[in-house]
Amino acid sequence: MNSLIEFLTFDDPGVRAVSLGAMLLGIGAAVVGCFTFLRKRALVGDAVAHAVLPGVCLAFILVDFMGSLGWTDISPKHPLALIVGAFVSSWISLRLIDYISFKSRIKEDTAIGLVLSVFFGIGILLLTLIQHGSSAEKAGLNSILFGRIAALTAGDVLLFGAVATVLVFITLMLYKEFQLMSFDEEFAAVTGLPVRRLELTLTTLTVLAVIVAIQAVGVVMTAAILITPPAAARYWTERLPVMILLAALFGALAGLTGAYASFAAPRAPTGPWIVIVLTGFAILSVLFAPRRGALARQLRQRRNAGRIRHENILKALFHLGEQDDDFYAARSSDDILARRPMDGTVLRRGLEQLRRHGYVRREGAAWALTAEGRMRGARITRLHRLWEVYLTQYVGIAPDHVHDDAETIEHILTPELEHELEALLDHPQIDPHARVIPQKHG
Amino acid sequence: MNVAVDNPALEIHDLTISYNRRPVLWDVDLTIPEGAIVGVIGPNGAGKTTLIKAVMGLVPAGSGYVQIYGRPLDEVRERISYVPQRESVDWDFPASARDVVLMGRYGKLGLFRRPRRADRDKADECLHRVGIEHLGDRQISQLSGGQQQRVFLARALAQDADFYIMDEPFTGVDAATEAAIVEILRGMRARGRTILAVHHDLQSALDYFDWVVLLNMRLVASGPADKVFTAELLQKTYGGKLTLLSKVGNLLQKEEFPTRET
Structure with a gap:
């Protein structure tokens, strides 16, 4: 209880930075997630999250190797290295899902399942390799599985928070396009919107939202922070702007919970806490929302x-x-x-x-x-x-x-x-x- | 019978469409006059929806081309409007009737720009034209089937186009809505608009349409409604599938053959 009061006074500048960053993460994921949810692409969000792991591990190995040759002195755990690695591998996974379901008789849900498990499997393999390796920085990389905000510096969290802010900004700029595409994609195409490019943009935003959320929630549970806030928010309203606002609120509270969890128990993973709080919102919404x-x-x-x-x-x-x-x-x-x-x-x-x-x-x-x-x-x-x-x-x-x-x-x-x-x-x-x-x- | 017109609103030239290598429409060739209400008529699986989707570029053409007002599709997009089948969307979407009608303005607005007062006024005017101005704030899943169809029509009207493409606009609507829609279509024709509508009810077709396209995997006839509605042509359209055509189509798919050699 004392730790909660201490946390909520936000006296510690470190606590302030981490709380702010974590809330921005939650908001970013929830706002982008609204459209993932409305386009019924929740499973894709999950696949992206799992596909991040091999990219992160490969980026780590590559930067570590370059460091050992003396080519670079950035840490293999530097957030930019992780973002680039994660982006590349999740992007490949998405192309692969599209390719498999388009070119073969395998249906999309099966393709998603295949890609998700294969990428995650390779990721775990690489993670094990790193942990048995000789890198000086290997400690803590496995926190990416279940999320650990405490493993990040305040600067890292703020960087992720900044990326999340940009995501929200772009999503709101393209609000009307994403709204129409989620409701009626063919009409959007006939009316002359660049549907292919918008789709690509939304996918990129989803991938980035997953990547920034991963440090807080972990690979395994990221889909929750992307999809649960909009799913819960949908229960309370029939208006899309209100739904986005509510989802952002849920996301922010979940982020704050994560920050508090990492403050109260720095060694424990934060992902489960965030997911529990989000699930709480969802259950409350399912039970008590008016009308629905x-x-x-x-x-x-x-x-x-x-x-x-x-x-x-x-x-x-x-x-x-x-x-x-x-x-x-x-x-x-x-x-x-x-x-x-x-x-x-x-x-x-x-x-x-x-x-x-x-x-x-x-x-x-x-x-x-x-x-x-x-x-x-x-x-x-x-x-x-x-x-x-x-x-x-x-x-x-x-x-x-x-x-x-x-x-x-x-x-x-x-x-x-x-x-x-x-x-x-x-x-x-x-x-x-x-x-x-x-x-x-x- | 295939009646050709000069300066057509729509020209389809030698169009073949395949899904998964199986041709569903073979070598369709037709012209449609401006300022007419045109019905695309044929049995289930005849390729009616495929044809109109090809006109709008939603499905790729295997061969042939489409021109609207003598131009390729991309140059005339602003002049084309679309009323999809009501079942093609999930109506449990967080939007009001007015929100959906406003979507008709998005193409004109272009990227990033928010709907302006003028667009909202236009949306309200279109809701009024289809007779549901009192339902603007209603969530769309709480509308009846007929009202949902009117919302789609209002959205198309909000596009302010010249060429309207509609997929089964009369399916699953009440008699009052059907009459209201027909009235609106006639009003549009009076202002020189062209309407191309997929339709499956032969009874009402002669009443509603000036021009009829009979379709069954290939073009059976295209011409003025009273000339096309002959027992012989209808028999040709509805008298069962051309089994050989279907068999060859299946074979192309099975053997992974291209429909054109190059």
């Missing part, structure tokens, strides 16, 4: 069930009224249950709720419709019978089969559909079972 979230959907379904119950009770009371030609007479629970069988407790609770809403009145142990309750009961009955007429006349279903359909549809028809239905059927008076259809203002 699981909870909201559950609530909607419960509301619907409640509404169906209420309307069925009102309809039963209305039918009893039709029978005796007295809509406002008080009825006992047993009368209602005889008209419409249901659980006794459910009926009592429903009646109590309807009373509070002003649709029924209580008279001793019995219940009677109010004027509003009668109106609503009449409307449901009208919709039910209208739908039965529609099914028999237009859909050609036998009159003895239409009741069950109408039983559900009566609860969902909107006033507009009701209007359309009445106009289409020319305001019928009688349903297929020869019962009178209650009129709107009767």
Whole structure:
């Protein structure tokens, strides 16, 4: 806890730099990831991340070898060397995926799987070679597997952060092009956008976003920081700009978590922490987001069930009224249950709720419709019978089969559909079972 | 029957298209007059969509060429507009109806430039023209099939083009939308626009189209609708595939043969 407070004061300039850099990484990956996600290329992001490893290792070996010959004095772990190596190998992997799926009968998902595992395998092999080798700088290179921000200097992190900033800037400059390409690529081509070049740009941005994120998250988990923020953000909004903003926020928080993890436990990998936080966001989004979230959907379904119950009770009371030609007479629970069988407790609770809403009145142990309750009961009955007429006349279903359909549809028809239905059927008076259809203002 | 016109809006010359080496369209040769509503008609798998995609350069031509207003495609892109099949995109995309219509302006805007007030006004005007101005802010997955088709049409209108290419604009829409679309197409024709639409319903074809292209792996006929709609030509179009043509196509694919020697 103390370490968290110490961290959050940002007194240490090293902490400040690493936090800022890590947040920029998270934002960069998330913003570019939005379009990777919308173009349904999430798996490609994962392949790129894994394909980075052999490039990084080869760059290390090459620079180390050059150093041993005295040609250069830059460290084989210098971030620029790693970026160039990573870029080249992930680029080759992407070309290879395209080539395999275009030239052979192998489908794209299989090609991605093949390339991903082959590149990763070669990477691990090279990593093992380096670790058994004699390089003075080999320590810490394996942190690239699971990410370790603490292994970087503040300067390194800021350099990656700067690259991430440029990525965000370019992505936002090309926002409208990427939006259109993600939605409808053929239309983009017809309208004259340079689709091939834009695609190449977006792929390059994705590769760079993966590379800058790798130091924080690690090869194995980079796809998470690219794809999880947009996937979680999508739950909260139907607007692309808002989605990008939210994804950036999630990415920034994930980066900050990584920075804190590396501060609290410098020897531990940071990737798992970042992924856990991101997954937390995703789970919260899936559960609690309005409209799309699981909870909201559950609530909607419960509301619907409640509404169906209420309307069925009102309809039963209305039918009893039709029978005796007295809509406002008080009825006992047993009368209602005889008209419409249901659980006794459910009926009592429903009646109590309807009373509070002003649709029924209580008279001793019995219940009677109010004027509003009668109106609503009449409307449901009208919709039910209208739908039965529609099914028999237009859909050609036998009159003895239409009741069950109408039983559900009566609860969902909107006033507009009701209007359309009445106009289409020319305001019928009688349903297929020869019962009178209650009129709107009767 | 293949009626040739002078100064055609579209000329297709000896066009052959292959997928995976298998030719799906053989040697199509036709001209289409300006200011007409043209239907491309044929059975499933006849290559209708392939033909219009080739016109727009979305699928490469194995041989032959396409000219629009007497020019190659790249010189006239600004004058071409496209209404794809409704099912060709994922409607669960974070965008409103207005956002999608605005996409019609992107080509004119060019790279990097943001839509301006004028573009937004144009988008609203096009939403109004297709009768869904009240749905501009609605998320596109919450639109009905007919409304989605209207959004696509509005997007094409926002392009302000001369030559409109549409893939099955009447599929999966309600009767009211179908009538509304036909009305809009006729209005466009009155202003000299040319419309090329893939269509599969023979019943309505004679009503809707001035000019008809009958297609079944090859061109069966191209000409004024009333002349082309003969029992004989329809029989030729719908009377089963030319099995020999299909067999040779399959053979070309299997043996990895080129469709042209050079």
